Amino acid sequence: MARRTVTSEELSELVYRAALQDVNWTMESIALRAGIATPAVEEALDHLETAGLVRPSRNSPGGYDAVDPNIALMRLFSLEDQQLARHQEEVSRTRRAISIIMRDFLGVSSARRRTVELETLATAEGVIAFLDDAAAVARGRVWSMYGGAALSADAVDAMLLRDSAMAASGVALRLLFPRSHAKDQMFSGYLEELAGAGAEVRLAAHLPASMVVVDDDLALLSVDPEDEWAPALAVHGRDLVPTLQALYDHCWLTAERWDGHAAVQEPAAVGGETPLSPEERAIVQFLVEGMKDDAIARRLGVSTRTLSRMIASLLERLGVQTRFQAALELSRRGWLAVSGPALASV
Incomplete structure (x- = not known):
């Protein structure tokens, strides 16, 4: 007998009607009645089972029992209600977690994530004002490093007044400058004055930048190494200043001590001994x-x-x-x- 082509909807309806009318139906009997292949009946049963219109038979292993459409529809509504209830519970749990985080933990995160405070000083006047204020609040030490071009006479005079006042108040000073600056008579006088007041002075062939480190929580860093100072960045707080201290330490330890006239190398060997590396x-x-x-x-x-x-x-x-x-x-x-x-x- 010639097999005709039926749609999936027609096939599903045919299989379902057959299952309702004949409790002894089989896939082979339905395939023969519809003139289609048995695998097509299997596919229709899969669709019906998904819709809840058939379910595996308890009495016939491998078989299916038809389910009344009203009962199938009620089960689908019930499943939908259950899924909606689960979704609402998930939403409630998520909202409770959000509330707990916002109430109890946002402050913990902000305390752990610190913000480095940087202040841009665009003018020479702003830099001078910052240095004057820093000198007034310095408690223990001030490390200065200048890597720019030769300083003007006015700048040297201002440095001398500011640094002498800090030395007189007991602040420990370190001064680090290019070796070429010590050849200038006025600048050499500045170094002699500060060294006599107790400041440590060293000279280097080259310095990468200009920098002032005040205690452990304040620093000034030049933006343009070739400029006398401005523009510059003022660094506030204890998060970044230690890094600048480490940079200063490196420059300081590789520089030469100043003996009042010129830079000197580290102490020469005594009795043929090798000096420190x-x-x-x-x-x-x-x-x-x-x-x-x-x-x-x-x-x-x-x-x-x-x-x-x-x-x-x-x-x-x-x-x-x-x-x-x-x-x-x-x-x-x-x-x-x-x-x-x-x-x-x-």
């Missing part, structure tokens, strides 16, 4: 400043084990057993310009 000078300086070994290792870019070997090698070369003895020996040889209470921290 740059790494050893940095280690000693950091120890004098009270830094821990792990912090020194990070600053030098080495492991703590490597740092320990470097310190042990230095102690052996100096013929001493402890770091305190090493500080005394370095001071005796003139390789360490530190004495008294500062040595106690080594």
Whole structure:
């Protein structure tokens, strides 16, 4: 018998009517009656089962029982209600979580994420005002580094007044300038005046920028290294200033001490002995400043084990057993310009 083509809707209706009318129906009987292949009947049953109009038979394994359309429709509505209830519960849970986060945790996030405060000083007058204010609030130390061109006489006079006042009030000063500046008579006089007041002075062949670091929470950084100062950035707070301190430390430790006339190299060898290497000078300086070994290792870019070997090698070369003895020996040889209470921290 020739098989005719029927639509999926017609086939589904045909299968459903047959299942309602004949409890003993089979897929083969329906396929034969409709003149179609058995797999097409299987596909129709899948659609009917999805709609809830047939369900697997309890009495006939592999078979299906027809479900009254009203019952099938009620089940679909019930399933929809259940899904809607679950969705509403999920929405409620999400809203409760949002409320808890907004009420209890937003403050925690903002406290952890700090904001660095930067202030742009566009004019020389603004920079001078900032430096005057910084000098007034300085508590313990001020590190200055100038990497620009030669300073004017007015600028040197202003620096001398400001720095002399800080030195007189007990603020520890470090001054770091290009070596070429010391050749100027007026500037050399400024260095002599400050050195006589207790400031440490060093000169370098080149400095990458101009910078002033005040204590641990205030700094001034030039934007244009070639300009005398302006424009510049004022940095407030303790988050970024330590990084600028580390940069200053690097420049300071690679610079040469100033003896009142010109830059001098580190102390020459005594009796044929080899003076400190740059790494050893940095280690000693950091120890004098009270830094821990792990912090020194990070600053030098080495492991703590490597740092320990470097310190042990230095102690052996100096013929001493402890770091305190090493500080005394370095001071005796003139390789360490530190004495008294500062040595106690080594």
